[in-house]
Amino acid sequence: MIRLGTVGTSAICENFLAGVQLTGRFTLSAVYSRKKETGGAFAEKYGCNTVFNDLTEMAQSGKIDAVYIASPNVCHKEQCRIFLENGIHVICEKPIVTKVDDYTELKQIADKNNLIFMEAII
Numbered sequence: 001m002i003r004l005g006t007v008g009t010s011a012i013c014e015n016f017l018a019g020v021q022l023t024g025r026f027t028l029s030a031v032y033s034r035k036k037e038t039g040g041a042f043a044e045k046y047g048c049n050t051v052f053n054d055l056t057e058m059a060q061s062g063k064i065d066a067v068y069i070a071s072p073n074v075c076h077k078e079q080c081r082i083f084l085e086n087g088i089h090v091i092c093e094k095p096i097v098t099k100v101d102d103y104t105e106l107k108q109i110a111d112k113n114n115l116i117f118m119e120a121i122i
Helices: 011-023 036-045 055-059 073-085 100-112
Strands: 003-006 026-032 064-068 089-093 118-121
Touching: 003 011, 011 026, 011 064, 026 036, 026 118, 055 073, 064 073, 073 089, 073 100, 100 118
Parallel strands: 003 026, 003 064, 064 089, 089 118
Antiparallel strands: none
16 A cells, blocks of 8 residues: 655645545555644545644655645645655646756656656646
């Protein structure tokens, strides 16, 4: 079972989780939200009891194998970097980044750490 984390609590995260639950291969293990209350309410809907409001803490927690990032586009590069540098596979909502050089940089980190780094289109 792949332990999944989400960055975000929006409807797009709910759509993504509905899809991954159909596979039977994922379990929601952690949720990140800027507000603990919002993250807690979202996590509770999915039977998850681990909520973070610090991305680095989440990435270093040992609680997730992969993360789905559905935050504002301007946050994607740095959020992806945090998880990739900490050995976490990344699925990032479109656009994954807005500059080719940023993608190249992040892909190199992923390749170095033997990680999946991919764009989602929900």
